[in-house]
Amino acid sequence: MSEFExxxxxxxxxxxxxxxxxxxxxxxxxxxxxxxxxGLRDGFxxxxxxxxxxxxxxxxxxxLEGGKFGLSFSSGLAGEDAVVRATCAPGDHVILGSDxxxxxxxxxxxxxxxxxxxxxxxxxxxxxxxxxxxxxGKTKLIWVETPSNPMLAIFDIxxxxxxAKEHGVLTVVDNTFATPYLQRPxxxxxxxxxxxxxxxxxxxxxxxxGAVVVNDPELHEKIRFIQFAAGAVSSPFDCWLTxxxxxxxxxxxxxxxxxxxxxxxxxxxxxSVEQVYYPGLPSHPGHxxxxxxxxxxxxxxxxxxxxxxxxxxxxxxxxxxTLAESLGGVESLINHxxxxxxxxxxxxxxxxxxxxxxxxxxIENPNxxxxxxxxxxx
Ligand SMILES: *Cc1c(COP(=O)(O)O)cnc(C)c1O
Numbered sequence: 001m002s003e004f005e006x007x008x009x010x011x012x013x014x015x016x017x018x019x020x021x022x023x024x025x026x027x028x029x030x031x032x033x034x035x036x037x038x039g040l041r042d043g044f045x046x047x048x049x050x051x052x053x054x055x056x057x058x059x060x061x062x063x064l065e066g067g068k069f070g071l072s073f074s075s076g077l078a079g080e081d082a083v084v085r086a087t088c089a090p091g092d093h094v095i096l097g098s099d100x101x102x103x104x105x106x107x108x109x110x111x112x113x114x115x116x117x118x119x120x121x122x123x124x125x126x127x128x129x130x131x132x133x134x135x136x137g138k139t140k141l142i143w144v145e146t147p148s149n150p151m152l153a154i155f156d157i158x159x160x161x162x163x164a165k166e167h168g169v170l171t172v173v174d175n176t177f178a179t180p181y182l183q184r185p186x187x188x189x190x191x192x193x194x195x196x197x198x199x200x201x202x203x204x205x206x207x208x209x210g211a212v213v214v215n216d217p218e219l220h221e222k223i224r225f226i227q228f229a230a231g232a233v234s235s236p237f238d239c240w241l242t243x244x245x246x247x248x249x250x251x252x253x254x255x256x257x258x259x260x261x262x263x264x265x266x267x268x269x270x271x272s273v274e275q276v277y278y279p280g281l282p283s284h285p286g287h288x289x290x291x292x293x294x295x296x297x298x299x300x301x302x303x304x305x306x307x308x309x310x311x312x313x314x315x316x317x318x319x320x321x322t323l324a325e326s327l328g329g330v331e332s333l334i335n336h337x338x339x340x341x342x343x344x345x346x347x348x349x350x351x352x353x354x355x356x357x358x359x360x361x362x363i364e365n366p367n368x369x370x371x372x373x374x375x376x377x378x
Contacts, residue, residue, distance in 0.1 A: 029047070197210060
């Protein structure tokens with residue numbers, strides 16, 4: 001099996017060996033019978049350690065990212081937390097990209113800082129700033145989100161990974177916005193890929209989940225140990241739903257991309273919109289880089305109004321775009337980051353202005369989406 005769409009449908013989805021069910025069953029069992037003490041069947045003992053439905057999903061996630069090992073968690077943040085715990089000790093230091101999901105900043109700034117792990121926000125597009133921020137022996141991770149949430153900044157994964165490697169630092173890429181269909185960070189030299197599978201991988205706004213994919217067996221073992229010993233695993237049902245959703249990832253992403261492109265171009269032509277942030281617009285500063293490291297520009301479009309009042313007014317007027325946190329589902333959503341998804345970043349270096357609105361462009365008919373945005377702009 002070579003092509004992405006084919007692997008998304010078939011990896012670890014063989015028909016059931018006993019009865020031929022084309023869709024493998026959900027293994028809703030918390031424990032497995034042992035054939036004598038220590039006589040494990042297929043390595044399974046207890047659900048927190050491993051569950052067949054989770055194993056299948058983890059294999060699919062690793063395969064699609066072009067990695068060796070996948071791990072599934074109960075949320076995107078649970079996966080991120082496991083990465084930090086597995087790689088950092090008190091006294092260590094983490095570099096965070098200058099635009100990223102507010103919850104990632106909060107995790108490092110509130111939880112891990114209290115445990116003695118220092119973190120700082122650095123402009124990853126500035127080589128000098130990045131090199132200067134690396135503390136020899138202390139810096140363990142450079143955390144990159146590209147495209148970033150919510151400003152859609154594009155960072156050069158290959159370049160950052162190269163600098164990180166020179167200093168013995170691991171590069172983490174949060175690939176939630178792009179998904180492995182559009183971007184595979186491990187191929188550009190990243191060490192760790194994280195996902196909120198709640199978003200495009202889940203794709204239907206009905207699952208909370210996270211994933212981590214790596215190539216290095218030692219790193220995998222460290223993160224797997226946290227997954228097992230701290231226990232933030234995803235349930236068999238959530239794993240099954242996520243795996244089912246992944247089968248349509250390619251067609252969904254194609255439609256998200258083409259709809260988002262139309263939305264971005266439409267908004268870009270509106271006098272009442274100050275600026276549109278979408279890497280698919282040739283005017284976007286990351287457009288050329290995005291073309292190099294992605295095979296499409298994704299389904300998220302952000303925009304800036306002249307005032308916070310105008311931004312909130314727009315959020316209150318859309319009908320098809322539902323005002324809600326989250327993104328990546330088949331239905332279109334609208335979000336005011338400053339007071340919703342990124343409220344925890346207020347007063348921090350990654351604070352998002354109140355004039356910014358983020359759209360998660362769904363896969364509805366684009367004419368209906370454009371009509372809704374037009375009426376909301378009045
Ligand atoms: C939502 C999100 C997360 C956090 O994932 P949860 O599943 O909500 O824990 C992390 N990174 C990005 C880019 C996100 O959008």
